[in-house]
Amino acid sequence: MEEGLGVQESKTFESICNLLRNHSYKVTPQRQTILQTFMEHVDRHLSAEEVYMLVKHQNPEIGLATVYRTLDILAEIGVLLKNDFGDGRSRYEFSRKDEHHHHHHLICLSCGSVSEFDDDLLESLEAVITKRTQFKVMDHDLKFYGYCNKCEEAL
Template sequence: MVEDLFEQACERLHNNDYKVTRQREIILYTFMANSARHLSAEDVFLLLKDQHSDIGLATVYRTLDILSELGVIHRNDFGDGKYRYEITNEDAHPHHHHLICLDCGSVAEFDDYLLESLEAQISKKNNFKVKYHNLKFYGYCQKCSEKT
């Protein structure tokens, strides 16, 4: 199952004329090992620093671009000035959206089955071909609510 994700990613690289390089493999494994987190480019770079200090920051950025273009990872913008990525795994963790705490910055998740019908309505009403949507709720998580 986990291996499937890796194999699938390599296949996508191959099918799109990208080479399966050591650096790309390592970055892929990093996302698989941190599937619960939302990693920025620098997060990834720092995670590699000990074991793979030869991998440059620019390579991390380029790899994140390619992997998100291929849908292997998903790019999020939580409004904190940097993009954050998470591995895509529709089986174990289907399409979802985010709850962002305005106080501590923590990110929780919720699934979005409720949005499907809304998307159809919007498309029809506005003559707009929706490809994807993006929904974020900002507020205060339980911990931060209790603090005050």
Template sequence: MRGVIGEVEEKLRAHEYKMTPKREHVLCVLLENKDKHLSAEEVYNLVKKKVPDVGLATVYRTLELFSNFDIIQSMDFGDGRKRYEFSTEDKDGHRHHHLICVKCGKIIEMNEDLLEDLEERVTDTYDFTITDHELKIFGKCRECALKMKKP
């Protein structure tokens, strides 16, 4: 975890920002929950357990700052709230995709790039250089689908 904190600190310093203790606490909460897609309110509640005097506005500003410098990425899974995760790109510069259960809200990460052929067609047909894409597929997870089948 120290290595990631150091990398983020360097990135902030390169843009003339400091890694304050409260920013570090927000970062630690994100690192401790990197398998989840936390909302700002969830991040705030987890940080508040460690630092009772942190304000919601501080958490929002920190998340926005981290997002601006591509430390984290924000996304909307259709529930009306931004959710955050660490920015992870593969060697081609693409991020993973998400399967979202419309019944229970479960989010499953998909690391396959299913859009390579489509990207080629778009590039060739429209002379458009694609730098990234995001795919969200909505449906029902296995557990919810099984519950629907039971009498």
């Protein structure tokens, strides 16, 4: 993946448009609509299908394939992270290049909601791994599967 934008910069619509241009991608009206919609839902982990459902009301001629291509391009240039939460579809979120590690995800097995957990409690484990194996850990990805408060109450 090429170098992208930090979380603060990534929230600037024009910065992302400039990054697209710098990577020789056109900033089409469809891409602008998709990007703006994604930015309006920055706190969510959206799938291509969810983005499509949101954009088709504003711009009915946008196809699902255009949404997929745009999200893949934004992931390729480092604006978005593409996540697999085990539900058969990729979900996207803004990348945080300023983080040493990615935040962790809490995934509800019932409703499929995804929330974030920012505390990185694995730094001491990484130090032990490095000391014992001479393997320098650069990053990790941790997902917790369980039930959100709402679904837990319904069980």
